[in-house]
Amino acid sequence: MVQCTWCKADCAKYVGQEQKYGGLFCSLTCRDLWRKATDNNPAPSREAAAKGAAAAKIARQSRRAKAKRRLRRAARGTRGGLWAGGRCERCGHAFLATAYGWDLPRYCSNRCAFRARNARRRARERNAVVERYSRIAIFERDGWRCHICRRSVQRNGRVPDPLAPTIDHLIPLVDGGADTAANVATAHFLCNSTKGERSGGNGDQLALIG
Numbered sequence: 001m002v003q004c005t006w007c008k009a010d011c012a013k014y015v016g017q018e019q020k021y022g023g024l025f026c027s028l029t030c031r032d033l034w035r036k037a038t039d040n041n042p043a044p045s046r047e048a049a050a051k052g053a054a055a056a057k058i059a060r061q062s063r064r065a066k067a068k069r070r071l072r073r074a075a076r077g078t079r080g081g082l083w084a085g086g087r088c089e090r091c092g093h094a095f096l097a098t099a100y101g102w103d104l105p106r107y108c109s110n111r112c113a114f115r116a117r118n119a120r121r122r123a124r125e126r127n128a129v130v131e132r133y134s135r136i137a138i139f140e141r142d143g144w145r146c147h148i149c150r151r152s153v154q155r156n157g158r159v160p161d162p163l164a165p166t167i168d169h170l171i172p173l174v175d176g177g178a179d180t181a182a183n184v185a186t187a188h189f190l191c192n193s194t195k196g197e198r199s200g201g202n203g204d205q206l207a208l209i210g
Contacts, residue, residue, distance in 0.1 A: 006030035006037075089134040090116050091158075123179035133181040139165050142186040149191050162190035 001010050004026040011026035025031040034040070084099040088108035095108035107113040123130045144153050144165065157164035168187035171177030187195070 006034040092136040129178035147185040164189040
């Protein structure tokens with residue numbers, strides 16, 4: 001047990017900690033109050049200063065090493081790969097990535113790839129026919145118009161924006177529908193959520209979105 005330098009309250013410390021600067025106070029609040037009252041900020045011990053200088057030197061070296069590695073990597077180029085650009089099949093954003101072999105990138109990020117993979121997995125779990133299709137191609141095919149309320153969707157909108165474009169299965173997967181381009185259509189996020197798993201879109205939803 002030691003006595004706090006500021007509030008004089010007894011506080012428990014680990015053996016050896018009471019000899020350190022932080023161990024002289026029961027809390028950080030008392031330490032800061034003592035600093036303000038006494039205008040005192042004790043310098044670290046020689047050992048602590050030496051450790052801090054060594055850590056700073058290692059940090060500077062590591063930053064330089066990282067910068068050198070990045071420069072060497074940039075000088076080598078793509079290491080045999082090719083630069084491939086296009087629009088993400090999930091979100092439609094333009095991207096530039098490195099392609100290796102014949103497997104060209106189709107998504108702008110791991111997030112979009114993860115969501116597309118999960119959508120295909122959910123379809124396979126329901127024993128539905130699955131084929132790859134581009135969400136942007138579906139939106140372009142439908143003229144960026146919701147097939148439920150017949151109103152335009154917001155092209156740059158993202159879920160959970162009510163006007164964001166989403167993919168709606170005309171015949172739900174639970175009813176035996178296929179996850180193919182022929183069985184999907186563009187829909188507002190709000191219309192799609194309201195429709196749920198009901199079959200058909202015409203007349204199901206009031207045209208409340210403008």
